[in-house]
Amino acid sequence: PSVYLNGELFSQGAITLEKIIQKLDVNAEKRQAEALKNKADFDVLVVGGGPAGAAASIYAARKGLNTGIVAERFGGQVADTVGIENFISVQYTEGPKLVNSLEAHVREYNVDIMNNQRAVALRKDGKVQLELQNGAVLNSKTVILSPGARWREMNVPGEQEYRGKGVAYCPHCDGPLFKGKKVAVIGGGNSGIEAAIDLAGIVDHVTVLEFAAELRADAVLVKKAKSMGNINIITEAQSTEVTGDGSKVNGINYTDRKTGDKHHIELAGIFVQIGLVPNTEWLRGAVELSPRGEIIVDERGQTSVPGVFAAGDATTAPYKQIIIAMGSGANAALGAFDYMIRQ
Structure with missing residues (x-):
């Protein structure tokens, strides 16, 4: 469903009450930026709140690291998934239910969850810097990128004209x-x-x-x-x-x-339903990407930039599955921990 405000498109598809309030409050981004820029430096900063990001933040927090997670929408693509029957040890669950469990598990640890925040740039000058859409800049010793992916479009006449209209x-x-x-x-x-x-x-x-x-x-x-x-x-x-x-x-x-x-x-x-496109446009020039736009990682989740790791559907991992994303998130967090203790 599409929602219009004064004749202009306000939102499309599922949207949380928190996001609606943020969009209506014209000063919300400015206040959020002021609050975020005063945060202390992180040991591990996770970008993305899907299965990979959730797993990475839990594993990092369990190592006693000062961990933060920046997510535009907690759960990512999983929030739009209906039936899940291949999540090992759970015969059947549904996307929204799994997302609630993921967020509840992350909140069991001392993880700083920064929801409804979009990352727009990544830089490294000693520490790794993450710039957000609202202008705030967060600093961290390491970053784990798990921005996920979005549905691929057909790119044929009429698709955009009738988006949300069929x-x-x-x-x-x-x-x-x-x-x-x-x-x-x-x-x-x-x-x-x-x-x-x-x-x-x-x-x-x-x-x-x-x-x-x-x-x-x-x-x-x-x-x-x-x-x-x-x-x-x-x-x-x-x-x-x-x-x-x-x-x-x-x-x-x-x-x-x-x-x-x-x-x-x-x-x-x-x-x-023709596949996924990695949400990595904002990372071009910051880390090495494959021709398909996927973040190139090694067996530890390390990217081309020391101290910057990646996990999940946005990487060159060959199979885009929930359980594989979770494993890669844990792997990247352990890789980040290993990197820090060797510095």
């Missing part, structure tokens, strides 16, 4: 808005097929459009999707345009990559 990226947030209607899911990986299965219980019909010749999702998910009577899967489909009536989505155009034939599907909603 084009969505979070099935959990927006799925109920399309109850009894026809929708499409773009992407045949785990996220796409999981979204299709979830939506199939709410909407009238789901069409999955996959660019490749075969689905990339786990076999168990594909089997489940194919067993449902209201999911249609189309492979070798290149989405070319989101169509609408000026106020909302009414369909999508795609090209059959095998035959070249062009098709149109009438729809009320389109859920884009």
Whole structure:
């Protein structure tokens, strides 16, 4: 859902009460900057409040280090996840529930949580300096970067025009808005097929459009999707345009990559699930990034800058999974501790 203030877009998707108040209070950022800039130097400063950041902050705090965590939104992508069935030892949980548990666990330790804060620059001049959007600068002996990733966009005509008007990226947030209607899911990986299965219980019909010749999702998910009577899967489909009536989505155009034939599907909603983009644009020139924009790390989570570590989905770690992000966060925290005791 989209929220407008005096005719201008105020927010889109899920938003916390704390964030609403911050956006409405025009002097909030100035007051926050004044409070933040007076903080003492940290031993470890974690950037990002997802599974990797939470694990890193807990491991650092348990070493007796002065630890802070800067998060734009605690939980990150996990907050938008519906069912989680591959978190070892927990047969089933849901994203918001796991996020609450993560934050509660972090608060058990003496971690300085600075929520609703966006990092915009990283520098090292002896100590590592982290600049925030509100102008505050935090200093730390070490930094652990875990900014996570965001959904990749289709980049086709109509996508931005109808964003929030039928084009969505979070099935959990927006799925109920399309109850009894026809929708499409773009992407045949785990996220796409999981979204299709979830939506199939709410909407009238789901069409999955996959660019490749075969689905990339786990076999168990594909089997489940194919067993449902209201999911249609189309492979070798290149989405070319989101169509609408000026106020909302009414369909999508795609090209059959095998035959070249062009098709149109009438729809009320389109859920884009084609992978993730690391949130690292602000780090270009500060640390070494891969061609895909991922932070390059070694086996200890060390980046190209001594004292700066990284963990989670924003790094070159090959598999983007919650449990792997947590492990990499713990690894980076131990790497930071080892770095400090050797200085």
